[in-house]
Amino acid sequence: MGKRTGFSCVWRCPGPASPAGRAPFPTGAGLFLSLPSPLPPTIPRTHGATSGLPETRTDAAMSELVPEPRPKPAVPMKPVSINTNLLGYIGIDTIIEQMRKKTMKTGFDFNIMVVGQSGLGKSTLVNTLFKSQVSRKASSWNREEKIPKTVEIKAIGHVIEEGGVKMKLTVIDTPGFGDQINNENCWEPIEKYINEQYEKFLKEEVNIARKKRIPDTRVHCCLYFISPTGHSLRPLDLEFMKHLSKVVNIIPVIAKADTMTLEEKSEFKQRVRKELEVHGIEFYPQKEFDEDLEDKTENDKIRESMPFAVVGSDKEYQVNGKRVLGRKTPWGIIEVENLHHCEFALLRDFVIRTHLQDLKEVTHNIHYETYRAKRLNDNGGLPPGEGLLGSVLPPVPATPCPTAE
Amino acid sequence: MDKEYVGFAALPNQLHRKSIKKGFDFTLMVAGESGLGKSTLINSLFLTNLYEDRQLPEASARLTQTLTIERRGVEIEEGGIKVKLTLVDTPGFGDSVDCSDCWLPVVRFIEEQFEQYLRDESGLNRKNIQDSRVHCCLYFISPFGRGLRPLDVAFLRAVHEKVNIIPVIGKADALMPRETQALKQKIRDQLKEEEINIYQFPDCDSDEDEDFKRQDAEMKESIPFAVVGSCEVVRDKGTRPVRGRRYSWGTVEVENPHHCDFLNLRRMLVQTHLQDLKEVTHDLLYEGYRARCLQSLARPGARDRASRSKLSRRSTTEIPLPMLPLAETEKLIREKDEELRRMQEMLEKMQAQVQQSQAQGEQSAAL
Numbered sequence: 001m002g003k004r005t006g007f008s009c010v011w012r013c014p015g016p017a018s019p020a021g022r023a024p025f026p027t028g029a030g031l032f033l034s035l036p037s038p039l040p041p042t043i044p045r046t047h048g049a050t051s052g053l054p055e056t057r058t059d060a061a062m063s064e065l066v067p068e069p070r071p072k073p074a075v076p077m078k079p080v081s082i083n084t085n086l087l088g089y090i091g092i093d094t095i096i097e098q099m100r101k102k103t104m105k106t107g108f109d110f111n112i113m114v115v116g117q118s119g120l121g122k123s124t125l126v127n128t129l130f131k132s133q134v135s136r137k138a139s140s141w142n143r144e145e146k147i148p149k150t151v152e153i154k155a156i157g158h159v160i161e162e163g164g165v166k167m168k169l170t171v172i173d174t175p176g177f178g179d180q181i182n183n184e185n186c187w188e189p190i191e192k193y194i195n196e197q198y199e200k201f202l203k204e205e206v207n208i209a210r211k212k213r214i215p216d217t218r219v220h221c222c223l224y225f226i227s228p229t230g231h232s233l234r235p236l237d238l239e240f241m242k243h244l245s246k247v248v249n250i251i252p253v254i255a256k257a258d259t260m261t262l263e264e265k266s267e268f269k270q271r272v273r274k275e276l277e278v279h280g281i282e283f284y285p286q287k288e289f290d291e292d293l294e295d296k297t298e299n300d301k302i303r304e305s306m307p308f309a310v311v312g313s314d315k316e317y318q319v320n321g322k323r324v325l326g327r328k329t330p331w332g333i334i335e336v337e338n339l340h341h342c343e344f345a346l347l348r349d350f351v352i353r354t355h356l357q358d359l360k361e362v363t364h365n366i367h368y369e370t371y372r373a374k375r376l377n378d379n380g381g382l383p384p385g386e387g388l389l390g391s392v393l394p395p396v397p398a399t400p401c402p403t404a405e
Numbered sequence: 406m407d408k409e410y411v412g413f414a415a416l417p418n419q420l421h422r423k424s425i426k427k428g429f430d431f432t433l434m435v436a437g438e439s440g441l442g443k444s445t446l447i448n449s450l451f452l453t454n455l456y457e458d459r460q461l462p463e464a465s466a467r468l469t470q471t472l473t474i475e476r477r478g479v480e481i482e483e484g485g486i487k488v489k490l491t492l493v494d495t496p497g498f499g500d501s502v503d504c505s506d507c508w509l510p511v512v513r514f515i516e517e518q519f520e521q522y523l524r525d526e527s528g529l530n531r532k533n534i535q536d537s538r539v540h541c542c543l544y545f546i547s548p549f550g551r552g553l554r555p556l557d558v559a560f561l562r563a564v565h566e567k568v569n570i571i572p573v574i575g576k577a578d579a580l581m582p583r584e585t586q587a588l589k590q591k592i593r594d595q596l597k598e599e600e601i602n603i604y605q606f607p608d609c610d611s612d613e614d615e616d617f618k619r620q621d622a623e624m625k626e627s628i629p630f631a632v633v634g635s636c637e638v639v640r641d642k643g644t645r646p647v648r649g650r651r652y653s654w655g656t657v658e659v660e661n662p663h664h665c666d667f668l669n670l671r672r673m674l675v676q677t678h679l680q681d682l683k684e685v686t687h688d689l690l691y692e693g694y695r696a697r698c699l700q701s702l703a704r705p706g707a708r709d710r711a712s713r714s715k716l717s718r719r720s721t722t723e724i725p726l727p728m729l730p731l732a733e734t735e736k737l738i739r740e741k742d743e744e745l746r747r748m749q750e751m752l753e754k755m756q757a758q759v760q761q762s763q764a765q766g767e768q769s770a771a772l
């Protein structure tokens with residue numbers, strides 16, 4: 001019972017046998033979500049698939065996708081005529097249970113990247129998020145550990161299981177970012193890596209004989225660690241986010257937030273948000289991708305409280321008879337999961353319990369599509385024999401391709 | 406006659422009175438990345454609000470900002486003793502994406518103060534030399550890193566022979582006690598590895614009592630000082646008001662030695678070693694600078710003074726720094742030589758006159 005991270009809660013959609021009245025919420029999730037009004041079950045939404053063979057796309061998507069993380073209650077047993085004339089119970093709502101079974105068998109993967117200066121607690125935070133040693137800490141005070149001269153990209157994969165659901169988690173670390181005296185263009189290796197993963201996926205996709213399930217190594221989420229100076233963003237932070245917010249979902253977090261008092265925290269957050277706005281940097285959840293009013297209100301609330309000020313820890317201490325993750329100082333114990341102390345719980349719920357699937361969808365339907373469109377327009381790289389782009393696929397609609405600038 | 410008591414034991418009192426009248430001046434430099442609590446610490450140390458009118462620049466402004474050197478002066482009086490404190494700040498340090506050579510303006514500034522002092526010392530009127538040399542540099546190290554960063558090492562290596570460095574870990578309430586110890590050890594090891602000479606607190610005299618010696622040893626052990634600054638007083642119910650930072654999980658007390666090393670830093674910097682810092686700056690660092698300077702001038706080979714002065718005038722544009730004082734000194738020497746010669750001539754004349762008058766006297770006496 002101890003190690004619940006919560007990604008199994010993407011499953012808690014009541015099946016056809018459940019009565020309408022049961023609360024559809026998974027326990028412990030969505031601290032800032034309000035109860036949605038009962039709606040008929042819907043098929044999983046996609047962010048408006050644009051080009052490509054529609055059938056195979058949704059098929060491929062279906063095997064990967066998981067039903068909506070925000071479960072909606074089932075239609076009551078006694079058919080009530082709404083728009084359609086339901087003369088009896090058909091059973092379309094069992095689709096959710098079917099998909100659930102399928103995905104439980106195949107599992108799903110999630111790739112998270114962490115970026116920030118060394119010593120900001122990146123590895124500790126990822127370990128705390130997934131309640132396991134998924135990120136090897138550059139063992140803190142090891143004398144042999146030298147700061148790498150250029151930014152390295154290290155991807156380590158783990159399989160975590162919870163509630164029968166398997167997740168293949170890949171943590172991509174970027175040691176050396178921002179640590180040198182001259183940090184010009186130190187984001188380039190990161191941008192290159194992200195684009196390489198898109199390229200890999202694209203190549204698999206345009207294959208004539210392609211795999212049933214393309215391995216997804218694309219970066220779904222990039223946690224950017226801001227140093228808690230209390231003043232404002234550093235020029236390097238701005239440059240990085242400017243270049244990469246169009247290519248990947250960036251979630252900024254304020255690291256080691258136990259050095260700021262409540263007033264300092266809120267002032268700092270406000271200043272950071274304002275600076276990002278002034279520079280036109282959109283972090284995830286991006287405003288432009290809000291689909292409906294419900295999305296917008298929910299995401300607005302999240303955007304207002306970002307960037308989350310977090311504290312990570314892998315040590316447990318006894319507080320009020322319970323064992324909690326925290327940091328023990330002579331003036332008190334900072335509890336990682338206590339919302340009065342820091343916003344770790346909000347970040348965890350946001351990334352894992354409510355928006356995990358959305359992160360993947362936005363990566364696939366928007367960032368990847370942008371890359372793909374750009375590549376097809378350029379028509380470089382892929383030799384004419386491979387893929388038969390011109391003849392098989394319908395012409396790509398002339399959407400403006402935002403470049404990562 | 407009172408053989409037992411001469412009275413020069415009162416000498417220290419005389420010095421004390423004189424120096425109180427004269428007052429002290431002290432120049433303190435603070436350096437380090439922005440956001441490490443430097444300004445707050447200075448305000449806490451001297452219980453003044455020196456940074457009231459400070460405008461923090463936004464990140465976009467800092468994109469093109471170069472390092473500037475700011476000086477703030479304040480007069481503090483305590484117990485009848487006046488201290489004229491000058492604070493040198495280095496905003497912009499370590500902020501840009503590319504910080505290459507960002508320490509050069511700081512090095513230049515320190516050397517300029519030495520240059521100014523050298524000029525004043527070799528000048529004619531030495532009564533009121535203003536000592537604007539930097540006596541101490543508090544260098545702030547980030548508690549979030551894993552020891553000294555490449556930029557820290559580069560800065561320290563550039564200035565360690567020119568100014569007394571006291572390394573300090575800012576915002577030390579980010580660290581648990583075990584982490585603080587490990588970080589301090591790592592920094593000490595790195596300083597040794599990179600051969601950076603920080604200010605060495607002198608050993609206390611052997612005749613001090615054990616307690617003092619123990620305290621002194623403890624203080625030396627806690628370098629670099631892990632500090633927390635605050636000018637706000639936290640008034641909680643049931644506890645006495647303390648200066649500190651209030652968090653949801655507790656309050657960090659700035660003046661509690663179990664919470665941070667603020668008291669140690671204040672004691673060592675202000676209460677016990679202020680004078681020593683000035684002395685080391687003058688006797689060691691300044692002398693080193695002066696020797697280097699003069700040596701570099703003597704090296705162009707010319708032996709006799711005339712040709713050297715000619716050299717100095719011809720090559721004023723090539724050889725930097727105190728050509729001016731040297732030319733002045735030369736002029737002074739020549740003037741003095743002139744005077745000496747004239748005096749010698751006068752003496753000879755007088756001697757001749759005396760001899761003449763003596764001879765005349767003898768003659769008249771013989772008649």
